[in-house]
Amino acid sequence: MFQPFTEEPIRLIDEKGNWIGDFELDLSEDALLTLYRNMVAGRLLDERYIVLLRTGKTSFVAPAAGHEAAQVGMAAAIRPGFDWVFPYYRDKTLLLSLGYPAEQLFAQMAGTVLDPNKGRQMPEHPGHKDLNVFTVASPIASHVVPAVGAALSMKFQGTGQVVLTTFGDGATSEGDWHAGLNFAGVQGAPIVFAAENNRYAISVDFSKQSASARIADKAHAYGMPGYVVDGMDVLASYYVMREAVSRAREGLGPALVELLVYRYGPHSSADDDSVYRPKEEVEAWKKKDPITRFERFLEKRKLWTPEFGEQVRDEERKKLEAAEEKALSAQAVPPEWMFDDVYAERPWHLEEQKRILLEEL
Ligand SMILES: Cc1ncc(C[n+]2csc(CCOP(=O)(O)OP(=O)(O)O)c2C)c(N)n1
Known part of the structure; x- marks a missing residue:
């Protein structure tokens, strides 16, 4: 359905909220509203993590506001608990949307006994055996090679599973990343590589990261399709990922999907982004907010009003408050x-x- 290697990012909703796809939208109203709710929940979770940091309940946060549409779209495109996910540290909204219990995410941040990984990782490094979520690893791109290995084993065993692995733009400069893509291409492994390109690797902007115009272009070299997507558009993120996942599941091999996003916050709680990017740039990106854009889309379909948006925020906030309370009142590991x-x-x-x-x- 989608052409790889387009010059312009694939988009299905414009900034006014109009559907601009050239095919029939095949998602139910419930499915559309779940995408919306998951983005709202992810944004609120991100905000709570910052409160945990400021109140000394955790020691490290990797802000993800701005990445919600890409992450929610990816989550909706795979089969949670059947397919495997090899995520990176900025993927809280992806994990929450896959059904990772919020109290376990909070417990991971605070190191309490409700963390399925028993508090052994630094904050923002969750993993979940029952949900087939590989534990986040700090060394950039080091999870890409094991992700390909897992996908290859699925191919050999004919399980019908697919692997999704995510990473930032900076990860694409690592040797592991290239080794992983090369091997996956040669072996036809059922894996989708998803770059959440927020244009910065800490302070290093994309022009210093790569001489390629697009990360997706690198897929040419590894014999797989490369798609560049507007990652602030939840439906584009979902539909392109769905196509890449179904190709992989059908045995057509891997794909590389580049989702163009922007992180509103600093790289992490240890970073001061004001020294390498102008405030105006951040403000300009916030105007393209993925949640607001999807609200406009839903409103045009009579599925959203400001009151309904407030109600969803309230409901999700209450769920997160209960989860946080449970996680933080549990014993320390x-x-x-x-x-x-x-x-x-x-x-x-x-x-x-x-x-x-x-x-x-
Ligand atoms: C092998 C390795 N080198 C350096 C670092 C330090 N480091 C942590 S995050 C990061 C930037 C990664 O940027 P990117 O892949 O674009 O992801 P983003 O954080 O922007 O989402 C670096 C260099 C590391 N963790 N591992």
Whole structure:
């Protein structure tokens, strides 16, 4: 349905909220409203994380406001709990939309016992075995190679599963990234590579990252289609991802999807973005907000009013408040848990270290 390697990003909703696709929209009203609700919930979750940081309940946040449409569109295009996701640290809205329980995300941020990973990762590094979510890894692009390996095993076993892996524009300069795409292309692995291109890798802007006009162009070299998408448009993000996922599921091999987004906040809580980008640039991007754009679209279809928007925000805020309360009132992860699950059977030296730690404590 979509042509790869377009010069202009693929768009289905214009900034006024008009549908500009050349095909029939085949999503029910409920499905459209779920996309909306998931974007609102992701934005609110992001805001709460910043409050956790400022109140000393967590130590690190990677703001994701501006990435919601891309992440919600991706989540809707795969089968949660069946397909595998290898995400990166900015994917809270993707994970929430996949059904990752909010209380477990909050518990991961605060290191309480409700974190399925037992508080062993730094904040913004969740993972979920039951949901087939690979634990986020800090070294940029290091998850891309294992994602390809997982996809290849699915191909060999004929499971019909697909892998989705996400990363930022900076990740595309890493050797791992190129090795992963090359191998996936050669082997025809059922994987979709999704670049959330927010134009900056911390302070490094895209012009210093790559001499290619588009990340999607790099797909040529690896023998797969590359799509560039307006990632502030939730329907474009969804439909292009859906096509890439179904190609992979049918055995047609991998694809690279570049979603053009913008992060409104700093790179992380350890960054001051005012030193490398003008405030006016951020403000201009906020005017293209993906949630507002989708509200305009829904309004034209009589599915949205300002009162309804307020109601959705209230409902989602209440759900998140309850989840946060549950997560943060749980016990802090006991330090000795670090010795669990390292090996199937704990070797003598870890027993020894555990004993010493408990004595010290
Ligand atoms: C291998 C490696 N090098 C450097 C870093 C430090 N670092 C953390 S995030 C980041 C920028 C990544 O930017 P991008 O991939 O564009 O994603 P974004 O954070 O913009 O969403 C860097 C360089 C790292 N974590 N791993």
